[in-house]
Amino acid sequence: MMSFYKQKFTAILLMLVVSLSAQSQxxxxxxxxxxxxxxxxxxxxxxxxxxxxxxxTSDWDVTGPSLNGNYKKLIKNGSVGAIFNAYTVDYVxxxxxxxxxxxxxxxxxxxxxxxxHGHRTIFPIPLAQACxxxxxxxxxxxxxxxxxxxxxxxxxTFAPMVDIARDPRWxxxxxxxxxxxxxxxKVAAARVRGFEGTDLKATNTMIACVKHFxxxxxxxxxxxxxxxxxxxLSLYEWYLPPYKAxxxxxxxxxxxxxxxxxxxxxxxNRWLLTDLLRKDWGFKGFVVxxxxxxxxxxxxxxxxxxxxxARLAINAGVDMDMQGSTYLDYLAPLLEEKKVNLSDIDQSxxxxxxxxxxxxxxxxxxxxxxxxxxxxxxxxxxQQLFARKFVAESCVLLKNxxxxxxxxxxxxxxxxxxxxxxxxxxxxGNWSAAGNWEKCVTLVEGLNNRxxxxxxxxxxxxxxxxxxxxxxxxxxxxxxxxxxYVILALGENGWMSGEASSxxxxxxxxxxxxxxxxxxxxxxxxxxxxxxxxxxAISQLNSLPVAILETxxxxxxxxxxxxxxxxxDVNPSGKLTMTFPLNLGQVPVFYNSKNTGxxxxxxxxxxxxxxxxxDCSNDPLYPFGYGLSYTTFSxxxxxxxxxxxxxxxxxxxxxxxxRDGEEVVQLYVRDKVGSITRPVKExxxxxxxxxxxxxxxxxxxxxxxxxxxxxxxxxxxxWEPGEFTVFVGGNSAETMAKTIEVx
Ligand code: GLC
Numbered sequence: 001m002m003s004f005y006k007q008k009f010t011a012i013l014l015m016l017v018v019s020l021s022a023q024s025q026x027x028x029x030x031x032x033x034x035x036x037x038x039x040x041x042x043x044x045x046x047x048x049x050x051x052x053x054x055x056x057t058s059d060w061d062v063t064g065p066s067l068n069g070n071y072k073k074l075i076k077n078g079s080v081g082a083i084f085n086a087y088t089v090d091y092v093x094x095x096x097x098x099x100x101x102x103x104x105x106x107x108x109x110x111x112x113x114x115x116x117h118g119h120r121t122i123f124p125i126p127l128a129q130a131c132x133x134x135x136x137x138x139x140x141x142x143x144x145x146x147x148x149x150x151x152x153x154x155x156x157t158f159a160p161m162v163d164i165a166r167d168p169r170w171x172x173x174x175x176x177x178x179x180x181x182x183x184x185x186k187v188a189a190a191r192v193r194g195f196e197g198t199d200l201k202a203t204n205t206m207i208a209c210v211k212h213f214x215x216x217x218x219x220x221x222x223x224x225x226x227x228x229x230x231x232x233l234s235l236y237e238w239y240l241p242p243y244k245a246x247x248x249x250x251x252x253x254x255x256x257x258x259x260x261x262x263x264x265x266x267x268x269n270r271w272l273l274t275d276l277l278r279k280d281w282g283f284k285g286f287v288v289x290x291x292x293x294x295x296x297x298x299x300x301x302x303x304x305x306x307x308x309x310a311r312l313a314i315n316a317g318v319d320m321d322m323q324g325s326t327y328l329d330y331l332a333p334l335l336e337e338k339k340v341n342l343s344d345i346d347q348s349x350x351x352x353x354x355x356x357x358x359x360x361x362x363x364x365x366x367x368x369x370x371x372x373x374x375x376x377x378x379x380x381x382x383q384q385l386f387a388r389k390f391v392a393e394s395c396v397l398l399k400n401x402x403x404x405x406x407x408x409x410x411x412x413x414x415x416x417x418x419x420x421x422x423x424x425x426x427x428x429g430n431w432s433a434a435g436n437w438e439k440c441v442t443l444v445e446g447l448n449n450r451x452x453x454x455x456x457x458x459x460x461x462x463x464x465x466x467x468x469x470x471x472x473x474x475x476x477x478x479x480x481x482x483x484x485y486v487i488l489a490l491g492e493n494g495w496m497s498g499e500a501s502s503x504x505x506x507x508x509x510x511x512x513x514x515x516x517x518x519x520x521x522x523x524x525x526x527x528x529x530x531x532x533x534x535x536x537a538i539s540q541l542n543s544l545p546v547a548i549l550e551t552x553x554x555x556x557x558x559x560x561x562x563x564x565x566x567x568x569d570v571n572p573s574g575k576l577t578m579t580f581p582l583n584l585g586q587v588p589v590f591y592n593s594k595n596t597g598x599x600x601x602x603x604x605x606x607x608x609x610x611x612x613x614x615d616c617s618n619d620p621l622y623p624f625g626y627g628l629s630y631t632t633f634s635x636x637x638x639x640x641x642x643x644x645x646x647x648x649x650x651x652x653x654x655x656x657x658x659r660d661g662e663e664v665v666q667l668y669v670r671d672k673v674g675s676i677t678r679p680v681k682e683x684x685x686x687x688x689x690x691x692x693x694x695x696x697x698x699x700x701x702x703x704x705x706x707x708x709x710x711x712x713x714x715x716x717x718x719w720e721p722g723e724f725t726v727f728v729g730g731n732s733a734e735t736m737a738k739t740i741e742v743x
Contacts, residue, residue, distance in 0.1 A: 028199065028200040028201055028357075028358040029354055029357060029358055030357075033354070033357035033358075033362070034354075034357075036357065036362060037350060037353045037354060037357060040105065040107070040353060041346060041349060041350060041353070043105065044105060044349070046331075046332055046335065046342075046345075047078070047079065047332070048078050048104065048105055048107075049345055049346065049349045050079075050327055050328060050331045050332065050345065051074075051077070051078050051079035051080055051081060051328070052081035052107065052348075052349045052352050052353065053081060053319060053320050053321060053327045053331070053345070053348050053349065053352065054074070054079060054080050054081055054320070054321055054325065054327055054328045055080070055081060055082045055083070055084060055112070055288060055320050055321065055322045055323065056071040056074060056080055056083060056084075056323055056325075057071070057083070057084050057085045057086075057323055058071060058083055058084070058085050058086035058091075058095070059071075060085050060086055060087070060091070061085035061113075062085075063084075063085060063114060063291065064291030064292060064323060071083065072095070072098060074328075075095060075098045075099050075102075075103070075109065076098050076099075076102040076103060077103065078099075078103035078104055078105060078107065079328060080099070080109065081107075081109070081110065081320060081352050082109055082110040082111065082112055082156065082320065082352075083095055083109050083110075083111055083112070084111070084112040084113055084114075084156075084158070084322075085113060086111055086113075086153075087111065087113055087119075087149070087152045087153050087154050087434060088152050088153060088374070089152060089153050089369045089370065089371050089374045091153065092111050092152070092153025092154070092368065092369055093153070093366060093369040095109060095111075096108060096109055096111075096365050096366060096369065099365070100365045107353070107356070108356055108361040108362065108365035109365075110155055110156045110207070110352075110355060110356060110359065110361070111153055111154050111155055111156060111368070112154070112155075112156035112157065112158060112209075113149065113154050113156070113157060113158070113433060113434075114157070114158045114159065114431050114433055115145050115146070115149045115154065115157040115158075115159055115195075115206075115433050116157075116158075116159050116161065116175060116430075116431035116433065117129065117141070117145070117429070117431065117432075117555065118141065118144070118145050118148070118387075118432075118433065118435060118555060118556070119145050119148040119149040119152065119154070119378075119433050119434050119435075120148045120152075120378045120379050120433075120434050120435060120436065121144060121145075121148060121378075121379055121383045121384065121387050121435075121555070121556050122387075122428050122429075122432050122433070122435035122440075122555035122556045123141045123144075123145070123387055123390055123391075123554075123555045123556075124390060124391055124394040124429075124552055124553065124554045124555055124558075125174045125175070125429040125430065125431075125497075125533055125552055125553050125555075126160075126161065126174070126175050126176060126177065126187075127173060127174050127175070127176060127177070127178060127533070127534070127552065127577065127578065128394035128395075128551075128552030128553070128554065128574075129141060129177075129187075129390065129394055130176075130177035130178050130183065130187055130577040131178075131394050131395075131396050131550075131552070131574040131575060131576060131577050131627070132390065132393040132394045132573075132574055133183075133573075133574075133575055133577075133664045133686060133688050134393055134688060135186055135187070135190040136190075137389075137390055137393060138187055138190045138191060138194070139190040139191070139193050139194040140194065140386065141194065141386070141387075141390060142159075142160075142190070142191050142193075142194025142195045143194045143195075143197070144383050144386065145157070145194070145195070146194065146195045146196075146197070146204060146205055146206045147204045147377050147383075148377065148378045148379075148383070149206060149433075149434075150203055150204050150205065150206050150368050150373075151204070151370065151373040151374045151376075151377040151378050152374055152378065152434065153368050153369055153374075154206060154368065155206045155207060155359050155361070155368050156206055156207045156209065156252075156253065156355075157195055157206055157207070157208055157209060158209045158211060158255060159191065159195070159208060159209065159211070160187070160188055160191035160192065160195075160208060160210060160211075160246065161175040161176055161211050161212065162176065162177065162184055162187070162188040162191075162210055162211070162242035162243055162245070162246055163175075163176050163211075163212055163215070163216045163217035163239075163242075163257075164176070164178075164179065164180075164181055164184050164215075164217050164218075164238055164239050164242060165178070165179065165217030165218070165578070166179045166217075166218075166578075166579075166588040166589075166590045167217075167218075167219075167221075167222035167587055167588045168222070168506050168534040168535040168536070168578065168581070168587060169221065169222025169223070169502050169503055169504060169506060169534075169584070169587065170217065170219055170222040170223070170224060170502055170534075171224060171430070171496070171497040171498050171499065171500070171501030171502050171503065171533065171534065172216070172217070172224065172497075172498060172499055172501075173217070173497070173533070173534045173535075173578060174429060174430055174497035174498055174533035174534060174553075175430070175431060175498065176217060177242075177577055178576075178577030178578035178624070179577065179578050179579060179590045179591070179592075179624060180577060180591075180592065180624060180683050181237070181238050181239075181241050181242065182241075182682065182683045182684065183577060183683055183686075184241070184242040184245075185241050185242050185244075185245035186245075187242075188210065188242040188243070188245040188246045188249070189245045189246065189248070189249040191208065191246075192208045192210070192246050192249035192250060192251045193249055195207075195208040196208050196249075196250060196251070196252060200252065200358040200359055200360075201358070201359065201360040201363075203360075203367050203368055203370070203373070204373075204377075206359075207252035207253055207285075207355055207358070207359065208246070208251045208252060208253070209251070209252070209253040209254065209255050209288065210242075210243050210246035210247065210251045210253075210254050210255070211254070211255035211257070211290070212255055212256070212257030212258065212259075212266075212290055213243050213254050213255060213256055213257055213266060213272065213273075213277070213287075214235070214239060214240060214243055214257060214261065214266060214272060215228050215230070215235060215239040215240075215257070215259065215261055216228070216257035216258065216259050216266075217239070218230060218239060218259075219259060219502075222502050222587070223502045224499065224500050224501070224502045225258050225259065225500075226259070227259065227260060228259040228260060228261050228262075229260075229261070229262050229263075230261075230262070232715060233676065233711055233712075233713065233715075235261070236711040236715055236717075237710060237711050240276075243277075244281055247277070247281045247282070247283050248281075251285060252285040252286075252355055252358065253285045253286050253287070253288055253355065254277060254283065254285060254286075254287050254288070255287075255288050255289070255290055255322075256269075256273065256287065256288070256289045256290055256293055256318060257290060257293075258290050258293050258296065260300055260302075263302075264302065265293070265296075265297050265300045265302060266293075267289050267290075267293045267294055267296075267297060267312075267313050267316065267318055268297055268302060268303070268309070268312035268313060268316045269316055270315065270316040270317060272316075273287055273316050273317035273318060274316065274317035277317070278317065284351070284354075285351065285355065286319040286320060286348070286351035286352050286354075286355055287317055287318050287319045287320070287351075288318075288319065288320040288321075288322055289313065289318055289320065289321055289322045289324065290322060291322050291323050292322065292323050292324045293322070293324070294306070294309045294310060294312075294313045294318070294321050294324040294326045294327075295309060295324045295326060297309040297312060297313075306324070306326045306329065306330065307326070307329075307330040307333070307334065309326055310326035310327055310329070310330040310331060310334060311330075311334050311339050311340055313326070313327075314327070314331065314334075314340050314344055314345065314348070315340060315344065318348075319348035319351050319352060320348070320352060331345060379439070384556065384557055387555060387556055387557040387561075388557040388560045388561045388564065389561070389570075390557075390561070391551075391554035391555065391557050391558055391560070391561020391562060391564075392561040392562070392564045392565050392570040392572070393570075393573060393574065394552060394554065394561075394574055395549055395550060395551050395552075395554075395561070395562065395565050395572050395574050396549070396550040396572065396574035396575065396576055396626075396627040397547075397548075397549055397550075397565075397572040397574070397627060397628040397629065397630075398530075398542075398548040398549070398550055398580075398622055398626075398627070398628065399542060399546070399547055399548040399628070400547045400548075400628055400630075401545055401546075401547065402545075403630075404525050404526070404527055404546070404547035405527050405547045405549065405565075405566060405568070405630065406565075406566060406567055406568025406630060407485055407527070407566050407567050407568070408485070411455045411484045411485045412454070412455050412456065412484055413455060413456045413457075413458065413482065413483045413484050413485075414447060414455055414456070414457050414458070414483060414484070414485050414486070414487060415457075415458050415459070415460070415479050415480045415482070415483035415485070415486045415487070415524075416443060416444050416447065416457060416458070416459045416460075416486075416487045416489055417459075417460050417461075417462045417476045417479070417480055417486055417487070417488055417489070417515070417519055418461065418462055418463075418488045418489035418490045418512065418515065419461050419462070419463060419464050419465045419489070419490070419510075419512070420443070420465070420489040420490060420491050420529070420531040421442065421443050421444050421459055421461070421487070421489030421529075422442045422443070422444045422445075422459055422461070422489075423442060424437045424438060424440040424442055425437040425440075425494060426493055426494040426531060426553065427440040427441070427442060427494070427531075427553055427554060427555060427556075427558040427559070428440060428494055428553065428555060428556075429494045429497070429498070429533055429552070429553025429555065430494060430495065430497050430498025430499070430501070430533060430553075431498055431499075432494075432555070435555065435556065439556055440555070440556050440558060440559075441556065441557055441558055441559035441560045442558070442559045443487070443489050443529055443558070443559045443562055443563070444457055444459050444559070445559045445560075446558070446559025446560045446561070446562055446563035447487075447559070447563050447566070449559070449560055449563065450563060450567065455484075458479055458482075458483065459479075460472065460475050460476040460479045460480075461476070462475075462476030462515045462519075463476075463510060463511050463512060463514075463515050464510055465491075465492065465493045465496075465509055465510055465512070466493070466509045466510045467510055467511075468510065468511055469511070470511055470514070470515075473514075473515060473518055476515065476518075476519065477518055477519065477521075477522060480519050480522045480524055481522045481524070483524060484524070484525075485524065485525050485526075485527075486519055486522070486524045486525065486526045486527075487526075487527050487528075487529055487566065488515075488516055488519060488526060488527070488528040488529070488546070489528075489529050489531065490508055490512045490515075490516065490528055490529075490530060490531070490541070491508060491512075491530050491531035491532040491536070492508075492509060492531065492532045492533060492534075492536070494531075494533070494553050496509070496533065497532070497533025497534050498533065501533075503534075505584065506534065506535070506536050506537045506581075506584055506587075507536065507537050507538075507540075507584075508530075508536055508538060508540075508541060513540045513541055516528070516541055516544060516546070517544065520544045520545065520546060526544075526545075526546040526547070527546060527547040527548075527549065527566065528541065528546050528547065528548045528549065529549050529551045529562055529566070530548060530549065530550050530551060531551055531552070531553060532550075532552065532553075533552065533553060534578075535576075535578050535579060535580040535581065536580070537580075537581055537582070537583050537584055537621075538580065538621065539582055539583060539621055542621060549562070549565060549566065549572065550574070550576075568630060568659075571629055571630045571631065571659060571660065571661045571662065572627065572628070572629060572630065573627070573629060573661065573662035573663070573664065573688070574627045575625050575626060575627035575664045575666075575730075575731065576622055576623070576624060576625065576626050576627060576731075577624065577625075578590075578624065579591060579620045579622070579623055579624050580620055580621045580622040581620050581621060582616055582617060582619070582620060582621045583616060585613070585615075585616060586613075586616065586618075586620060589618075589620050590624065591623055591624035591625070591681055591732040591733070592624075592679040592680070592681055592682050592683070593679060593680060594677050594678075594679055594680070595677070595680050596611045598610045598611050599611060600612040600618050619733070623731055623732045623733040624683075624731070624732045625664070625666050625683070625729075625730070625731035625732040625733075626730075626731035626732070626733070627664070627730075627731070629657070629661040629662075629663065630657070630659055630661065631655055631656070631657025631658065631659045631660070631661040631693060632655075632656045632657040633653055633654065633655055633656065633657075633661070633663045633691065633730055634653070634654045634656050635651060635652070635653055635654075635665075635728060635729060635730070635735075635736050636651075636652045636654065636736075637650070637651065637652040637698075638650070638651050638726075638728055638736040638737070638738050639651075639738070640726055640738050640740050642740050642741065642742055645704050645705040645742075646702065646703070646704055647702070647703040647704070647705075647707075647724075647726070647740065647742065648700060648701070648702055648703075649667060649700070649701040649702075649703065649726050649728065649738075650698060650699065650700045650701075651665065651698070651699050651701075651728045651736070652696050652697070652698050652699075653665055653689070653691060653696065653697050653699060654691070654694075654695070654696040654697075655691040655692060655693050655694060655695050655696075656694075657693060658693055659693050660690060660691070660692045660693055661690070661691060661693075662688055662689065662690050662691075663688070663689060663691055663730060664686055664687075664688045664730070665686060665687045665688075665689060665699055665728065665729075665730065666683060666685075666686045666728065666729060666730065666731065666732065666735075667683070667684050667685035667686060667701045667703075667726065667727070667728050668681040668682060668683055668684060668726070668727040668728075668729075668732060668735065669681070669682055669684045669703070669707070669708065669724055669725070669726055669727070670682070670724060670725040670727070671708060671710070671719075671720070671722070671724055672722060672723040672724060672725065672739075673720075673722050673723065674710065674720055674722075675712065675720060676710060676711070676712060676713070678710065681727060681732055683732070684701075684703060684707050685701045685703070685707075687699050687701075701728075705719045705742065706719070708720075708724065708742065719742075721742055721743045722741070722742065723739060723740070723741055724739070724740050724741075724742055725737050725738065725739050725740075726738050726740060
C-alpha cells in the first residue's frame with residue numbers, strides 16, 4: 001500500500017492533472033466571453049434555452065433513420081442550437097443568417113458534420129491510418145480535414161471515434177484505431193490536436209467530438225447497436241482510456257453511444273456522463289447524443305416514452321439532443337412537473353454557448369463563411385501529395401513469398417483482375433463526408449499514372465464483390481495469361497463496413513477466392529491488393545503462392561499511393577492494429593489476452609486439457625503489430641536496467657536487407673503476477689524509425705512504474721512490485737524477451 005505522504009502527494013498530483021485537463025478544456029474562453037454568456041442566459045426565455053439544446057440535420061445528407069423537414073423554421077424561431085450535415089459557404093451563410101437575423105436573440109448556430117477521415121480530400125479510413133503508427137501523420141490528416149471543412153462553413157466534427165473494438169464482425173472497426181487501448185489513446189489525442197489545434201478561434205480549427213461514449217465497440221457478437229455488458233474493471237482497463245485521452249487533449253464535445261452498458265443506456269447514464277466524465281475527468285465541453293439515441297431508450301426499455309426518455313437524458317447530463325426533438329417537445333412540461341431542474345437546463349445551455357464563444361461565433365457568426373478560403377484551401381496539390389503518402393504509409397504488407405513485390409522494373413504488361421481494381425466509389429470507404437468519389441484514383445489509374453511507365457495495364461473485373469456470378473472468370477483468366485504480372489484487386493465494397501454494416505461472415509465475399517485460385521493457376525506472378533474496412537478471414541487466399549498487400553480503403557489518392565508501394569517507390573512500413581483471425585471461430589481474438597489457468601503450450605501440442613480448439617490453432621493468421629517490409633530487420637542486444645521506479649529498455653535493430661526501410665519497433669510488457677490477472681502482453685511503447693540498409697540503430701525506451709499500473713476492484717489504478725517480462729520486436733508475436741524485477 002502507498003505511504004500516507006505518497007497518497008497525499010498522489011492526490012495533489014491528481015488534482016493538478018484534473019485542473020490542467022480542465023484548463024485545456026477551458027481553452028479559448030475569455031472573461032469577456034463568460035460575462036457575455038451570463039447576460040445572454042439571463043435574457044433567454046425557457047423556449048430559447050431549450051432551443052440551444054436541440055441539434056437537427058439539414059436535408060443535404062442523411063446519416064440516420066429520421067429527418068425533420070422543418071429545420072429552417074426552427075432556426076428562425078430560435079429553436080435550434082446547431083445544425084449538422086450542412087456545408088459550403090453559401091448554404092451555411094444562408095442558415096446562419098436565419099439564426100442571427102431572424103431569431104429574437106440572434107444566437108449563432110454551430111455547424112457539425114462527420115468529418116471522419118477527411119472532408120473533401122478523403123484519407124485512408126481511420127483503421128488504416130492507425131496501421132501507419134505515425135501519430136504526426138494522423139494529426140496532420142485531421143489538420144487538413146479541419147482546414148477543408150472550416151473552409152466550407154463547418155466548425156464541429158463528430159470525430160474522433162475512439163471505440164476500442166476486438167470483433168471484426170462489427171463494421172465500425174473501420175472508424176477506430178483497432179484493438180489496443182494504449183495505442184488508441186495516442187491516436188485519440190493526435191486526432192483532437194489535429195482538429196482543434198491550439199486556438200479554436202482560428203478559422204481553420206474546429207471543435208472535435210469524442211465518440212461514442214462509451215464502449216460501443218464491445219457490442220455483443222459484433223452486431224451494431226447490440227448490448228454491451230462487462231465488468232467495471234474491463235471498462236476501466238480496456239475501453240474508457242481513449243475517451244479520457246481525448247478529454248485530456250481538450251476535446252470540446254462528447255457523443256453518447258447508442259448502447260447500454262450493464263443495463264443502462266449511455267444516454268441515460270448519470271454515472272458515465274456526470275460522475276465520471278465531468279466530476280472525475282474534468283470535462284468542460286458539451287455532451288451531445290448520438291442520432292435519436294434519447295428516443296431509442298424507449299426501445300431499450302428503460303423509458304416509457306419520449307418524454308420519460310428526455311427526463312432521463314437531461315438528468316444524466318446530456319446537453320444536446322441530436323435529431324430526437326425530445327428536449328424541444330418535452331423539457332418545458334417536464335420542468336413544469338418538477339421532473340427536471342432549471343439549473344440543469346441552464347448549465348447545458350451554458351456549455352453550448354461557451355462552445356460558440358470559443359469558436360468566436362459571437363464575435364462574427366460568418367467567420368467560417370469565406371468564399372476565398374473555400375476556393376483556395378480545398379483539394380490543393382499539397383493536400384493531395386500528403387494524402388498519397390498517407391495511403392502508402394497505411395498499407396500493410398502481409399505476405400511476400402519470393403519477393404514477388406515490388407513489381408519488377410522490366411515488366412511489360414500488368415493485368416489487374418478483380419472487382420476492386422477500377423472502382424472509384426469503393427476507394428472512399430465509409431463515412432466519406434463531402435468526399436467526391438469521382439475524384440478518387442483507382443488502382444488501375446494509379447498504375448497508369450506513373451511517369452515514364454514502360455508497361456501496359458489491362459483490366460478485367462472477373463467477378464462482382466458479393467454475388468456468385470462466375471461468367472467473368474474466363475475473360476479474366478485469358479487476360480491474365482497474356483500478362484507478365486497480375487495484380488488481384490479483391491475485398492469488400494466500401495459500404496460493407498462502417499455504421500449498420502456488421503457481417504456474420506468475414507470471409508472475402510462472393511466468389512473472389514475462386515477467382516484468385518483460377519488466376520494463380522495461370523502460373524503468372526500474382527500480388528493481391530486487398531480492399532477492406534475490417535480484418536477479414538483470408539486463410540484461403542493466404543494459402544496461395546501470392547503476395548498480399550493490405551490497402552484498406554485509401555480515399556482520394558488510393559490508387560496512386562498503392563501503386564507507389566507496389567512498384568517499390570515506397571517501402572511498406574504499416575503494422576496491423578487489429579488482429580487478422582485464422583477464421584471467424586477464433587473471434588474475438590486479440591494479442592493482449594489472458595493466460596488462463598490451462599494455457600496451451602506449443603511445446604506440448606498433444607495436451608488435451610488445455611485452452612485450445614480441436615480444429616484450429618489459438619494463434620491468429622496475422623497478429624497485432626504485424627507487417628512486412630521490402631527489407632528485413634533483426635533484433636539484438638535487448639537490455640534493461642531497473643533503477644527504483646524507472647525502467648530503461650534498450651535494443652539494437654539492424655536492417656539486414658538491401659534497401660532502406662522504416663520499422664515500427666514495439667515494446668510490450670507482461671506483469672507475471674498481479675492481484676488482478678494481467679494480459680500475456682501489453683503494448684507500452686513504440687518507435688517508428690528509418691533504418692538504412694546495413695545500418696544498426698540502438699533504441700531506448702524509458703518506462704516508469706506508472707506504465708505498469710492497472711485497475712483494481714476499487715477502480716484505483718496502481719502497480720504492484722514483482723517480476724515483469726519486457727518484450728521488444730517488430731510485432732506482438734515475434735519478440736526478444738527479458739525478465740526483470742521491479743521492487
Ligand atoms: C450516426 C453515428 C454517429 C454520427 C451521427 C451523426 O448514427 O452513430 O457516429 O456521428 O450519427 O451523423
